[in-house]
Amino acid sequence: xxxxxxxxxxxxSVFYQDGDHPFICGSWGLPPSADLDQELLDxxxxxxFDKGDGEYFYRVSYSDAQMDELGRVEQEGYFEFNFIKFxxxxxx
Numbered sequence: 001x002x003x004x005x006x007x008x009x010x011x012x013s014v015f016y017q018d019g020d021h022p023f024i025c026g027s028w029g030l031p032p033s034a035d036l037d038q039e040l041l042d043x044x045x046x047x048x049f050d051k052g053d054g055e056y057f058y059r060v061s062y063s064d065a066q067m068d069e070l071g072r073v074e075q076e077g078y079f080e081f082n083f084i085k086f087x088x089x090x091x092x
């Protein structure tokens with residue numbers, strides 16, 4: 001598998017166009033079972049895709065759920081998306 005960047009870690013490529021749902025078009029280092037589509041939809045779209053229409057690259061990390069002393073979930077586990085690069089659409 002070829003990585004588009006010389007970085008370590010897990011990351012995704014997401015296509016975004018205003019008015020449409022973000023679409024994951026590439027994934028590197030992540031298990032196929034990672035349900036990132038729903039995580040993206042649940043995120044603040046205006047913050048994640050603030051550079052306009054185009055392809056965004058994000059490093060992805062997962063924070064485990066936090067449990068109390070009785071084993072109850074205090075905070076659900078969640079994905080974090082850290083911006084790497086943006087490639088805008090070319091208009092003709």
